[in-house]
Amino acid sequence: MSDFPELTTKAAEDGAESLDHRLIAEPLDYILAEHHRQRTLCQWVDRLAAEPALDRRLARLVAQHIAREMTLHVIDEEEDLFPLLRRRALPEDQIDKVLGLLSGEHAAEGRLGREAVDGLLDALERGDVLLSEEFRHKLRTFSAGQRRHLAVENAVVMPIAERRLTRKDREGLARRMAARRGISLRGATCD
Ligand SMILES: [Fe+2]
Numbered sequence: 070m071s072d073f074p075e076l077t078t079k080a081a082e083d084g085a086e087s088l089d090h091r092l093i094a095e096p097l098d099y100i101l102a103e104h105h106r107q108r109t110l111c112q113w114v115d116r117l118a119a120e121p122a123l124d125r126r127l128a129r130l131v132a133q134h135i136a137r138e139m140t141l142h143v144i145d146e147e148e149d150l151f152p153l154l155r156r157r158a159l160p161e162d163q164i165d166k167v168l169g170l171l172s173g174e175h176a177a178e179g180r181l182g183r184e185a186v187d188g189l190l191d192a193l194e195r196g197d198v199l200l201s202e203e204f205r206h207k208l209r210t211f212s213a214g215q216r217r218h219l220a221v222e223n224a225v226v227m228p229i230a231e232r233r234l235t236r237k238d239r240e241g242l243a244r245r246m247a248a249r250r251g252i253s254l255r256g257a258t259c260d
């Protein structure tokens with residue numbers, strides 16, 4: 070039995086598609102859905118790291134997801150969600166320290182993510198190459214960091230966001246996330 074039973078070709082291709090943009094009208098749901106996809110991404114990264122031979126299709130999917138979707142997601146959090154939370158959270162939420170730690174991780178994971186993308190694109194360009202142990206270690210470090218980061222965001226940040234963000238906050242968040250992706254929210258509602 071495969072170590073990655075959920076990673077069929079179809080699942081990988083479905084997972085690589087952009088999320089349904091209509092979901093942005095409920096921006097916290099959209100962020101949670103992106104977190105779910107990032108968990109799948111971690112499985113893909115671990116699979117790439119498991120052996121030196123390059124799975125070209127998977128390498129392309131991982132590089133695309135990190136370079137495009139994850140970059141947008143971190144901007145959503147850094148420029149919109151985290152500042153909103155700092156404004157709305159109550160002292161008892163004790164969110165400032167957690168957000169500071171998560172921002173530090175965004176920077177560190179961003180650097181690792183860029184190294185992962187560069188390494189994968191380079192391997193794809195060079196053709197039939199074997200991934201070095203050093204690079205595979207870097208991939209595992211990236212996925213382990215992402216999993217820890219996601220666990221904290223899902224367990225601590227998102228529940229506070231659900232409790233504290235007003236309807237107006239959510240509408241503004243939805244507009245900014247949609248604009249960042251060049252899409253229109255017309256016809257979508259935030260009910
Ligand atoms: Fe996140």
Ligand SMILES: [Fe+2]
Pocket residue numbers: 143146171175218222
């Ligand atoms: Fe994050």
